[in-house]
Amino acid sequence: MHNAPFPLTTDNEFIARHIGPREHDIEAMLALTGHGSLQALVDSVIPGSIKGTSVLELSKGQGEAEALAALKAIAAKNQLFRNHIGQGYYxxxxxxxxxRNLLENPAWYTAYTPYQPxxxxxxxxxxxxxxxxxxDLTGMQIANASLLDEATAAAEAMTFCKRLAKSKAPAFFASRHCHPQTLDVLRTRAQPLGIEVVIGDEAALEGQGLEAYFGLLLQYPASTGAIADHGALVQRAHAVGALVAVAADLLALTLLTPPGEFDADVxxxxxxxxxxxxGFGGPHAAYFATRDAFKRDMPGRLVGVSIDRFGKPALRLAMQTREQHIRREKATSNICTAQVLLANIASMYAVYHGPQGLAQIAQRVHRLTAVLVQGLLQLGHAVEQAHFFDTVSVVTARPAADVLAAAQGAGLNLRPIDAQxxxxxxxxxxxxxxxxxxxQVFAAPGQSLPAFVALAEGCGDCLPVQLLRETPFLQHPVFNRYHSETALMRYLRxxxxxxxxxxxxxxALGSCTMKLNAASEMxxxxxxxxxxxxxxxxxxxxxxxxxxxxxxQAMLCEATGYDAMSLQPNAGSQGEYAGxxxxxxxxxxRGEAGRDVCLIxxxxxxxNPxxxxxxxxxxxxxxxxxxxxVDVADLQAKAEQHRAQLAALMITYPSTHGVFEEGITRICDIIHAHGGQVYLDGANMNAMVGLCAPGKFGGDVSHLNLxxxxxxxxxGGGPGVGPIGVKAHLAPFLPGHAHLEHKQGAVCAAPYGSASILPITWMYIRMMGGEGLxxxxxxxxxxxxxxxxxxxEYYPVLYTGENGLVAHECILDLRPLKDSSGISVEDVAKRLIDFGFxxxxxxxxxxxxxxxEPTESExxxxxxxxxxxxxxIxxxxxxxxxxxxxxxxNPLKNAPHTASELVxxxxxxxxxxxxxxPLQTLRENKYWPPVGRVDNVYGDRNLACACPPMSVYQDA
Incomplete structure (x- = not known):
């Protein structure tokens, strides 16, 4: 017999699985920093003015199996109806x-943005x-590597047209046939920029009336299904100096004339x-394509083909000088997170099916729709579209509410439009x-259903003949090679x-926080x-x-000290914007609309800018x-100078330099005293959860990078989620949506943004509990x-706090080494690849x-x-x-070294x-980079942003 009985309950095992260092490791690490306990270290790092502001309850977390069971019970409350709503989601x-090999594979989902090509x-x-x-599908010359969703892509297109159109007209025309959520986001984005969005029917636009617009947005096919020939309208718009953006369905474009062929600009x-x-609205990859002449103004990331130091083809992110970390307030967009994981799924979907497979899917969907329409006509209903792809609007023979109710009873969702x-x-x-x-849903009681086989045999296609696609697409070998599961599996590997x-x-990416994404969360x-x-x-x-x-929302409010939270923003950039x-x-x-100065x-x-x-x-x-x-004296002077116009201060805390600034409460007080609000960027919230709370020490609003x-x-560079927390006085101004109680001010297409990945954060918080966080x-x-x-002692640490300590990240200064050796920070970064980092x-x-930034998970x-x-090094x-x-x-200037170089x-x-x-331990587990150092200048001077001919790779 043991002296003590065996336990009947289990401890929460997850905290130890998320946090890397063991107890004896922590003791050794603390000894090096000169502190006897974690609390002593934290007390030396966090300023006294914000200590004790955390309101997080130090609760016990749940074990992995227990949390999964609790979430499964929540998930069971969702009802899975067959969805025929459409409206951009299918x-x-x-x-x-x-x-299995991409979405559920940590080799793909834990990767970072490809800034190290x-x-x-x-x-x-x-x-x-x-x-x-x-x-290929749009008929355009260049496309980016994805945006956040269709609605924000349309908003980017509006500002893109504003920058580039020859017309200096003040208004932007958006077709009423666009998806409603797109129009809502357009209105949100246009208002602060002073752009008037006019929503109307493009069929009523006359040539003279076009002079009022610098750009147009059209939907192809229309949100309710119609397919119109926009060619003549595009030419008339160009004649008055306006640009035309077309929101198009990629699957429909396998059968329809691509917009590039009727001269669309975006x-x-x-x-x-x-x-x-x-996924209840996301995450989903949007796309954005335009003319080659406009490539330097295109928002989002762009992958280009370059060469490495051996002259071998190599890929990289091209033209990064367009991005906000370079151009700041002059950037083409504030979007930092794309939707890379989702774009890669879409990419591989096309690789797997190939051009014939995609066309067959589209043909089958259209054929079923055509048969459906013939049956509806036979049942006595009217269909508004003569030409359509997969969507129609039906004028019902009885009240639409009755049809919708019948659909609900049959477990089907249709799209309500109006009473009829x-x-x-x-x-x-x-x-x-x-x-x-x-x-069955549309049939009146006792009415016989149409005979499917008979209708299918006699039913023709309903695509407009003049808009049938004639141009081949996806001819590159990559889309014609991996159609078996074996081939695709090996390609992905x-x-x-x-x-x-x-x-x-x-x-160890500072500012980016690459921590464990636990399997139980995923x-x-x-x-x-x-x-x-x-x-x-x-x-x-x-x-x-x-x-x-x-x-x-309640969990995040407790972690931050804020009073209300919106989960709608689907990236940190969108959270900043919503805030x-x-x-x-x-x-x-409050009658102070003139407050328009933002201190940064x-x-x-x-x-931020x-x-x-x-x-x-x-x-x-x-x-x-x-x-x-922050130079507090300069802040004081500028707050005073702009007292009447001061809207906000945007400040990251802990600072972008990785330090808890001692003067943060004074900084917040200065802004408030001059009538402004404090936007406290929550990018570094991982250093504060459970220790201090921005909503309690001066912040009015923060976004969080989930x-x-x-x-x-x-x-690999997205998805992201950037919800915002606010104090009570800002709660009425959180983002709204047509499908929420608050209707105005949507910042993305779906009410809860990238909703399907929110369970990841719920699981993390539930399993960690307040103690673990x-x-x-x-x-x-x-x-x-x-x-x-x-x-x-090897590299100076550039910034520290009052006690010579950093927060959650540290900056190593390599500039003196450049002077003494000619070795640059890039040389060190590339040499780290040889060490497997x-x-x-x-x-x-x-x-x-x-x-x-090492994170707690390592x-x-x-x-x-x-x-x-x-x-x-x-x-x-x-x-x-x-x-x-x-x-x-030397090994640094030539890094990284490839396996082919050795032979x-x-x-x-x-x-x-x-x-x-360089270290003997690398013999056990060596990473071999596939290319040598990539030539960035060559890639921008010889820009190529689509798959090159296979001969390029063969010749190399």
Whole structure:
């Protein structure tokens, strides 16, 4: 017998599975920092003025199995009806090889944005395939690597047209046949920029009337199904200097004339129906395509083909000088997160099906719709569209409410339009039984149903002959090679093998927070109860989602100290935007609409000034002192100078330099004293949860990056979620939506943004509990300070707080090494690839530095492995300094080294072994980069953004 009985309950195992260092590791790490406990360390890091502001209850978390069971019970409250609502969202099949080998594969979902191209060639190739898919189907010359959703893509198109149109007219025309949610987001985005959005019927536009518009937005096919020939209208618009954007359905474009062939200037839309589940509205990849002449003004990321140092083709993100971290308030957009994971699913959907497979899916969907329409006519109803693809609006023979009620009773959702009309859409999951079920709904009591087979035999197609597609598409071999599951599985594996993601190594990216995305958090996103709901389904069908979102909002309010939360913004950039709109609306409600100045520290991330400009605010830069902190005297002076116009301060806390600024409460007080509001950027919230609360120490609004602090994975550069928390006085001004109680001010297409990935954050918070969340923040701070202490004698730590400590990240200053050795920060970043590491954030927020953020999820062993790599690199730099290594031909200047480089004649003055095995431990688990250092200049000078001919690769 044991002295003590065996336990009958289990401890929460998840906290220890999320947090890397063990107890004995923590003791050793604390010893290096000179602190006896985590609490002592945190007390030395966090300013006294904000200590004790956390309102997070230090509750116990649930175990993984228990939390999954609780969430399953919530999911069961959602009702899975067959959806025929359409309106831009369609049920589809996610091919199971893509589900298993991409969506559920951490090699894909834990990867970061491909800013280091040498270790991102796999996901860059998948994105290049996406761009090629979009260009081919739209008939345009260049496409980006995805945007957030169709509605925000349309809003980007509006401002794109405003910048580039020859016409200087003040208004933008949007067709009333566009999806309603798109029109709502257009109105939101136009108002602060002073753009008038005119919504009308393009058929009524006369040539003379077009002179009032700098741009037009058309839907093709229309939201309710009609297919119009827009060619003549486009030519008339061009004649008056206006540009034309067309929102198009990609599946329909396999059968219809692409907009590029009738001279559209922009084509945009959603790639959702290419294998991405409905997910109650997202995340879904939008696309944006335009003319080559407009490429420098196109929003979003762009993958281009370049060469590496051996002349071999290599991919990279092209023309990054367009992005907000470079151009700030002059950027083309504030969008930082794309929808890479979802774009890659759509890309592989096209790769798997190929051009013939896609066309067959489209033909089958259209054929079923045509048969459905013939049956509806036979049943005595009228259909408004003579030509259609997969969507029609039906003038019902009896009240539309009766038809909708019958549909509900049969487990079907139709689209309500008005008292006498309903809309319906078919999709690739439909079959004969689906059509017959719809006939049953529309049939009067006792009325016989049409005979499907007989109707199908005599039914013709209903596409307009003059708009039938004649141009081939997806001719590149990549879309014609991987049609068996074996081939696709191996292709996806080959791409993943080229990349570094969290499944291989620590990614110590400052400002980006690459922490564990636990499997238990990820599993629920593919549950049908979450994945298969339409965002505009009747509210009573989504009670599980309502409970999930209500609970998650409460959790996030408790973590931040705010009073209300909106989950709608589907990226951090959109959260910033929604937060500033709330501040603008608050000032306007008080008769102070003239407050339009936004103070932003010079150290801020580029999205801050870009967002302020989009929100119609004037950016005034506040200086920072030599320690990286906000210059409070300069802030005071500028707040006083702009007292009557001051709208807000945007400040990141802890600072972009990785420090808890001592003066934060005084900074907030200054802004409030001058009538402004404090937008406290929550990008670094992972250093504060359970320790202090921005809603309690001076913030009026913050956005949260759920893809950082709260464990939604980065997915190779998206998805993200950027909800905003606000104090009570700003709550009435949170984003609205036509499907919410508050109707105005939607910032994205769906009421809850990227709803289907919210279970990830719910699971994380539920399993960690308040105790675990606090401990995660403590360990994030400890890990950063441990690395700073281990490396400070090799690389100066640029900024620290009052006690010589950092927050959750540290900046290593490599600028002195450039002077002494000629080795640049880029050389160090590329040499880290030879050690099997993704480089820390390079040259942000200070050029010539590395910003390191280890996160709480990494073990001490992994932290030490990174430190040993950095120390080894410092010794290599020392060898350059003392002449042991040649100044130009050394392991750093030539990094990274590829396997193919080893088999030829070795041209370097240092050995092969030193090049590829600088540490003996690398022999056990070596990552081999697929390409050498990529030539960025060549890629921008010779821009190619679609799949090149295979001969390029063969010749190389």
């Amino acid at each position: 049920p589809c099949h996610t091919p199971t090889p893509i589900l 040498e270790i991102s060639q796999g996901r860059l190739e998948a994105l290049l395939n996406f761009q090629t898919l979009v260009c 084509v945009l839309g959603s790639a959702q129906r290419f294998g991405v589940p409905l 009309r309903v809309g319906l859409s078919l999709d690739e999951t439909c079959e004969q039984a689906s059509v017959e079920a719809l006939w 080959s791409l993943a093998d080229k990349d570094l993601a969290l499944d291989r190594t620590m990614i 599993i629920p996103i593919t549950w049908p109860e979450f994945a298969n709901l339409h965002p505009f389904a009747p509210a009573e069908q989504s009670l599980g989602y309502r409970q999930l979102t209500d609970e998650l 500033l709109l709330a501040i603008r609306a608050y000032h306007a409600s 520290p010079s150290s801020a991330h580029g999205t 870009a967002t302020a400009q989009m929100a119609g605010l004037r950016v005034v830069v506040v200086n920072c002192d030599e320690r990286g902190n 893809h950082k602090t709260f464990c939604i994975p980065h997915g 606090k401990r995660a923040s403590q360990l994030a701070i400890l890990s950063a300070n441990y690395i700073a202490r281990r490396l400070e 993704h480089a820390p954030t390079m040259s942000f927020p200070v050029a010539g530095t590395l910003m390191v 073990s001490k062993e992994e932290l030490d492995r990174f430190c040993e790599a950095m120390i080894c 410092r010794e290599e730099i020392r060898a350059v300094e003392n002449g042991t290594f040649d100044a130009l031909d 030829g004649e070795w041209p370097h003055r240092y050995g092969r072994e030193l090049a590829v095995y």
